[in-house]
Amino acid sequence: MHRSTDAGATWTEFAAPQYPKVAGGEKDDTAPSLKGIWSLEWAGADRPAGVWCGTAPGGLFYSPDLGDTWIMNDALWNMPERTKWIGGGTEHPALHSICVDPRRSDRVAVGVSCGGIRVTEDGGKTWGVGAHGLRADFMPPEMQYDPDIQDVHMMVQSPSSPDVYWLQHHNGIFHCTDNLKNWHEITTAPVSKFGFAVAVHPTNANTAWFAPAKKDEDRYPVDGNVVVQRTDDGGKTFKVQKNGLPQGNAFDLIYRHGLAVDTTGERLAMGSTTGSLWTTDNGGEAWSLLSAHLPPIYAVRFG
Amino acid sequence: MTHALYVSTRKGLLVYRRNATGWAHYATHFLGSPVSVMLPGTDGKTIVVALNLGHFGV
Numbered sequence: 001m002h003r004s005t006d007a008g009a010t011w012t013e014f015a016a017p018q019y020p021k022v023a024g025g026e027k028d029d030t031a032p033s034l035k036g037i038w039s040l041e042w043a044g045a046d047r048p049a050g051v052w053c054g055t056a057p058g059g060l061f062y063s064p065d066l067g068d069t070w071i072m073n074d075a076l077w078n079m080p081e082r083t084k085w086i087g088g089g090t091e092h093p094a095l096h097s098i099c100v101d102p103r104r105s106d107r108v109a110v111g112v113s114c115g116g117i118r119v120t121e122d123g124g125k126t127w128g129v130g131a132h133g134l135r136a137d138f139m140p141p142e143m144q145y146d147p148d149i150q151d152v153h154m155m156v157q158s159p160s161s162p163d164v165y166w167l168q169h170h171n172g173i174f175h176c177t178d179n180l181k182n183w184h185e186i187t188t189a190p191v192s193k194f195g196f197a198v199a200v201h202p203t204n205a206n207t208a209w210f211a212p213a214k215k216d217e218d219r220y221p222v223d224g225n226v227v228v229q230r231t232d233d234g235g236k237t238f239k240v241q242k243n244g245l246p247q248g249n250a251f252d253l254i255y256r257h258g259l260a261v262d263t264t265g266e267r268l269a270m271g272s273t274t275g276s277l278w279t280t281d282n283g284g285e286a287w288s289l290l291s292a293h294l295p296p297i298y299a300v301r302f303g
Numbered sequence: 304m305t306h307a308l309y310v311s312t313r314k315g316l317l318v319y320r321r322n323a324t325g326w327a328h329y330a331t332h333f334l335g336s337p338v339s340v341m342l343p344g345t346d347g348k349t350i351v352v353a354l355n356l357g358h359f360g361v
Contacts, residue, residue: 001351001352001353001354002333002351002352002354003349003350003351003352004348004349004350005348005349006348007306007307007347007348007350008318008330008332008350011332016353036339036355037339037340037353037355038339038340039340040340040341040342040351040353041342042342042344051342051351053353066349066351067351257311257340262305263305264305267305269308269310271310271312275312277310279308279325279326281325288325290319290325290326294310294312294314294317295312295313295314295315296312296313297310297311297312298311298312298313298337298338298339298340299309299310299311299339299340299341300308300309300310300311301308301309301341301342301343302305302307302308302309302343303305303306303307303308303309303343303344303345303347303350
């Protein structure tokens with residue numbers, strides 16, 4: 001891992017988080033080890049050097065000092081329910097979504113594919129369930145509402161109304177308005193309920209954007225048309241935004257971190273697996289192609 | 304305030320900044336390396352990145 005504190009003029013390398021050794025030692029094949037870094041988030045305004053890091057196979061780490069030291073969150077890792085987590089299209093579970101509550105940095109929610117949502121109110125000492133209401137229709141009937149096996153693709157929290165969360169699930173789109181007590185399935189998306197990325201408006205919790213793909217086994221845009229689905233009324237209705245996006249024979253898939261909105265709510269960026277990068281200055285009414293020739297894009301962010 | 308747009312790719316971290324006509328490429332870091340995730344700060348100066356240097360395939 002690397003960090004810069006001078007806008008990229010210089011970089012400092014530091015060690016990635018490491019899983020602790022277990023009883024069997026380094027040669028024990030059952031010992032957990034880092035399989036990938038899936039998410040990084042600032043830990044809150046009152047912790048200016050604090051960083052949360054989500055990983056595969058599901059461990060959550062905290063650094064109080066911009067990565068010089070990493071502390072594994074044992075409380076989350078040692079939950080008995082964690083043994084139910086499985087990889088979602090990958091070999092290992094991945095902790096990819098970290099929502100630090102803007103009201104109080106001790107409150108953190110994490111999303112796992114496949115492991116549902118866990119939320120802490122005490123900075124990570126204890127973790128409760130945050131996935132009630134999510135539904136996995138690909139599971140046997142008796143397991144479809146099990147909160148610990150839900151395949152969360154991406155979860156975001158409204159900065160302006162922090163009781164509100166939006167979620168793109170393997171199984172569809174979900175909305176929460178009660179601070180992670182219950183989720184409600186949204187079935188009104190006109191193009192597709194499947195996808196990975198979601199972004200929420202910074203000052204209007206009813207507005208969110210989703211980047212749809214066809215479905216689980218067909219991970220490409222519906223009919224080859226790249227579109228964004230935007231709701232402005234909490235999921236009751238959606239607009240299909242396609243102005244400036246390729247229509248026909250497009251194979252761009254938007255990964256879970258491939259869609260971002262800035263603090264104005266008007267500027268967005270979207271990057272695809274086939275190296276296309278689009279931006280908009282009017283909330284998605286019109287998109288502009290910034291480049292069609294980039295490598296596969298994993299993530300976009302404004303800073 | 305938005306200072307820049309950061310783009311993590313399989314071949315590096317690209318940075319774009321605004322000019323009079325829109326976003327323009329400003330810098331590329333870690334050229335050729337897979338940048339899994341990045342975390343820009345709100346100060347316009349701090350950036351944390353994770354590279355995934357597992358192999359040298361495509």
